[in-house]
Structure formats: structure tokens, C-alpha cells
Amino acid sequence: MLKRVLIANRGEIALRIIRSCKELGIETVAVYSNADRESLHVAFADEAICIGPHQAGDSYLNIKNIISAAEIADVDGIHPGYGFLAENADFARICEDCGFKFIGPKSEHIELMGNKAKAKETMKEFGVPVVPGSEGAVDDPDEALKIAKEIGFPVIIKASAGGGGKGMRVAHNEMSFLNQFEMAKIESEKAFGSGDVYIEKFIESPRHIEIQVFGDSFGNVVHFYERECSIQRRHQKLIEEAPSPFLTERMRQKMGEISVEAVRKLGYENAGTIEYIVDKSGNFYFMEMNTRIQVEHPITEMITGIDLVKLQLLVASEKEIPFKQEDIEIRGHAIECRINAEDPETFMPSPGTINAYYTPGGFGVRVDSAAYQECTVLPYYDSMIAKLIVHGKDRDEAIAKMKVALNEFIIEGVKTTIPLHKRIMEHHKFMEGDVSTDFLEKYFK
Incomplete structure (x- = not known):
């Protein structure tokens, strides 16, 4: 089992990884830029090492500094989170060459799936439908x-x-x-x-539906069903839900089986997501494969009851996936809203100091965030402040919970996308589950 892990990331995902590590008894090492000195991931890790100035290129994207930090801290594994170096094949290869377990897939799979044209060719060979x-x-x-x-x-x-x-x-x-x-x-x-x-x-008004997959070094492969990610702005996801309100059980089974078979043929290890575009007739086509844990992974955790980050750590420790496909069940419905520090009308970034911060609570409500009152939302990195996740017995209950949670969420000092999320939750097309990737362009011009 891994004993000590460096988290090559920041913000809420760094905190998320720290929690799972601690539950497994794994020591954690945080890295941070000068600008993140007061961040929560720095406070909650067992050790923290500064890796450079505020510019991402000199810190969170600086492979040499991160590897140096890993050597200084004497870790045996490195978790990249998402973003930054998470899908950088060179970084994964360097980790491997330096004797650190990269907590993710093999570097050759990151490289293959990182080239969209080659990924499409490969998936087509494996029998996955392609556009x-x-x-x-x-x-x-x-x-x-x-x-x-x-x-x-x-x-x-x-x-x-x-x-x-x-x-x-x-x-x-x-x-x-x-x-x-x-x-x-x-x-x-x-x-x-x-x-x-x-x-x-170009498929007009498609849905964006993705399948969460997982493989281990023993050849076991499972999927954790789908996530509907159709509410987007300029191809950036804003709201995700699981399961999709569009898929029939037959479609769900078919997409899951095809995805698992492709991952098995690939010999893929650890977490991955196969993303599809789905037309109005239910035809689905491979779009890309993300070779990392996704921002929206919590909704899959909520409907399956399985900690995906903990599973990443177990698989990276050369353990078998401890369950079979038939053990993974969909329980209820989950929705995630990405709360960004942006003007909800123009989507312009809104960095600054949060002078009031209150998170919602209650049964089935989860907030993944590294924000706190008097913290500063920095202009140098991604604008996401928090992920608000709710779980209900069905989609109607999940929407009702999300409406309440959004009304309870108080963030003052910076503009946020909370007002936009409130409007979307009230829109009759969303409530009916009638969504597509051009939803915002159609109804929120």
C-alpha cells in the first residue's frame, strides 16, 4: 500500500485527495505556489512544500520543481488531480522513471488518448461508435x-x-x-x-453523456454508469447529473458494455472517462477519453456509494478492484453545480476577497470547496470556488434539494454563477430533462 503521497495540485481537488488518503492511513504532502501559502490544502496536508511563484508555469506546471519536492518529501506516489499536469504524458513518464507511482493511467495511455485523432482511430478499432x-x-x-x-x-x-x-x-x-x-x-x-x-x-443539439470507467493491473474493468454533462458554456461544463434523464436501461447497458470492453482491450488502469455525444435518436458516438479523475466525479460517488479517489489509491497500490460490475448499483439521482467566481451575465472572471461565506447543508447535500471567509479568489488559476452536489431519491427530489441549497449558499465579495444556476433549475426544459449542449445559447442569451 502507498505510504506517502504528494498531491500535484491545489484547491478543492487537493483537499479531496487529502481526505481519501487520510482515511486509508496514507501521509500527504501538499505543494503550493507563493500565492497559495494560506490555502486550505496547505493547512490540512501532513507536509507542504513551496514549488514556485504564482504563475502556474513556474509552479503547478513546473515538472522539475514538483519532482524535486517529491524527492525531498520522500513520497512513493504522486496524485495529479485534474487540470495542470493530470493528462501530461511526459509528467507521468518522469514520475515512473524517477520511481514514483503516478496515481493514474500509464503514460502511454495518456499520450494515446491525448491525441484526439489517434484516440478516435483506436476506439473505432475496438468497436466503439465514432462520428x-x-x-x-x-x-x-x-x-x-x-x-x-x-x-x-x-x-x-x-x-x-x-x-x-x-x-x-x-x-x-x-x-x-x-x-x-x-x-x-x-x-x-x-x-x-x-x-x-x-x-x-457536426451533430446539432446533441447531449454530452460520459461513462465513468475503472481498470486495475489484474485485468479487471468496471464502469460506474453515466453522467449527463450537457449544460455547458463554450464546451465548459456547468451542471452535471447522474444518471442521465435521457438514457433507457437498454442504452445505459449498451454504452457501459462497449466502454468496458474498450478499456479492457486498451489494458487501461485506474480512473478514466469515455465521453460521448448522443443525438436525438439515441445514437452515441465517441468524442474523447479523459485519463484522469473528473471534476464531476462526486455525482457518481453519490449514486453508487463508492469513493472513486480512494479506489484510485487502492488500484495504484496494486490492489484489485474489490467488487464486480453486478455489485455497482444506481441509487437515486445526483446533480452538481459548479460555483465559479464569474459574472453570471458576462462570465467574466471575478477575483477578489470573499468577505462572507456560508455553505448549505442538510440531508443529501455536499459541498466540495477550498474556499473560506476572508480567503482570496486568485486571478491566476481556475475560477471555480466550489462544487455544490445534492442527492435525492429521484430527479425531482434532487432538483428540489438543489434549489434550496442554492438559496442557502452565501458568497459575498465576488460575483458568482449561483444566480445562473437558480435560473436553470427553474427552467421548464431543464426540469423536463430536455437538455443539449446548446441549452444556454437557446434559452439564456
Whole structure:
């Protein structure tokens, strides 16, 4: 079993990992930038080491400094959390080469799934449905236009090394295609250091549904059902729920089985999420695989009763997954709202000092956060202040709980997305479960 783990992250996910480590008797080492000296993950870890100034590139993305901290602290494992270096194959490989257990998948799987074009090709070979599109990256504009015509407009141009909505452009006709193609390549080069892009059929008003998967070093693979992540802004998730209100039991079983089989063929270890877009007819297509714990993992924990971070630590300690697929059941319904320090109308960041902070409570209410009264929301990192999660016996009860919890959540000193979440919870289309990735564009212009 791992004895001492360094958490290469900050904020609520660092706290989340610390809790699971302590429950398993694992000592924890936090790393922090100068700006995070007063952060809760620093206070609650057994040891904390400063790894650089406030700029992420000099601290939380500084592989050399993190590895040095791990050597100084004499840890045997490193947990990357999500964001920062969590899906950096070079970081995972360096951890392995330096003798630290990377608490996540193998570096080759991070690398493979990090290239969206190669990931799509691999999943297609494994029998996973994929959206019609180019066979890998396309560089020549004329060839790209020819492929787009064969697929049929509208099409979407995506960065091969992309994520978070960067390097993505939609072309509705031949006239706009070449311009959007060049813009996507430029954005991709700027954001990811690679101008490689590929082309897919653009599915209008789809749902975004993902399957939580897990593998161990003994060849065991399970899934923890799905999460509906369709409420988004510019491809960034705002609200997630589990299970999806759209899937039938037959669809749920099919998506789970196909996902598990793909993970088994891949030889994948630890936590992963296979993300699909789903059309109005219920056809689902592979979009990407995230090789890390997800921001929205708590809703899966709420409906299954299984601590996914603790499972990550067990699997990384060369333990078998301690249950079978038939032991994992869906119990009730869970919803998560991401509470960001942003203007709810313009989505502009709103850093500053929180001068009043009160979190909601009650049966079935969970708040994952590293915020506290008089803490500062820094402008250098992600704007998420908290994740508000509720669990009810069914979707109607979960929505009712979320409405109450949002009304109880008090954050003063910075603007937050709480007012937007309140409006969404009251919207008749959301209450009916009739959502898609363009929900906000349709109803909240």
C-alpha cells in the first residue's frame, strides 16, 4: 500500500485527495505556489512544500520543481488531480522513471488518448461508435474541403491535441469552411503547440453523456454508469447529473458494455472517462477519453456509494478492484453545480476577497470547496470556488434539494454563477430533462 503521497495540485481537488488518503492511513504532502501559502490544502496536508511563484508555469506546471519536492518529501506516489499536469504524458513518464507511482493511467495511455485523432482511430478499432470524419489529422485545405463535402455539412474542425473547447470551429457550408479550417489550425498551434486538426460531422443539439470507467493491473474493468454533462458554456461544463434523464436501461447497458470492453482491450488502469455525444435518436458516438479523475466525479460517488479517489489509491497500490460490475448499483439521482467566481451575465472572471461565506447543508447535500471567509479568489488559476452536489431519491427530489441549497449558499465579495444556476433549475426544459449542449445559447442569451 502507498505510504506517502504528494498531491500535484491545489484547491478543492487537493483537499479531496487529502481526505481519501487520510482515511486509508496514507501521509500527504501538499505543494503550493507563493500565492497559495494560506490555502486550505496547505493547512490540512501532513507536509507542504513551496514549488514556485504564482504563475502556474513556474509552479503547478513546473515538472522539475514538483519532482524535486517529491524527492525531498520522500513520497512513493504522486496524485495529479485534474487540470495542470493530470493528462501530461511526459509528467507521468518522469514520475515512473524517477520511481514514483503516478496515481493514474500509464503514460502511454495518456499520450494515446491525448491525441484526439489517434484516440478516435483506436476506439473505432475496438468497436466503439465514432462520428463520421477524417481518418486522423488533415493538413491540406483542399483535401480537408473534399473530406468535409463527403461527410456533409455542417462539420466541426477540432484540434487533435485539443481540449476545453479550444481549437474547435464549426463550418455550415463550403464558403465558410476554408476560413474556419485555417482559424482552427492557428488556435490549435497557439493553445497546444500543434496545428494538427481533424474533421467530424457536426451533430446539432446533441447531449454530452460520459461513462465513468475503472481498470486495475489484474485485468479487471468496471464502469460506474453515466453522467449527463450537457449544460455547458463554450464546451465548459456547468451542471452535471447522474444518471442521465435521457438514457433507457437498454442504452445505459449498451454504452457501459462497449466502454468496458474498450478499456479492457486498451489494458487501461485506474480512473478514466469515455465521453460521448448522443443525438436525438439515441445514437452515441465517441468524442474523447479523459485519463484522469473528473471534476464531476462526486455525482457518481453519490449514486453508487463508492469513493472513486480512494479506489484510485487502492488500484495504484496494486490492489484489485474489490467488487464486480453486478455489485455497482444506481441509487437515486445526483446533480452538481459548479460555483465559479464569474459574472453570471458576462462570465467574466471575478477575483477578489470573499468577505462572507456560508455553505448549505442538510440531508443529501455536499459541498466540495477550498474556499473560506476572508480567503482570496486568485486571478491566476481556475475560477471555480466550489462544487455544490445534492442527492435525492429521484430527479425531482434532487432538483428540489438543489434549489434550496442554492438559496442557502452565501458568497459575498465576488460575483458568482449561483444566480445562473437558480435560473436553470427553474427552467421548464431543464426540469423536463430536455437538455443539449446548446441549452444556454437557446434559452439564456
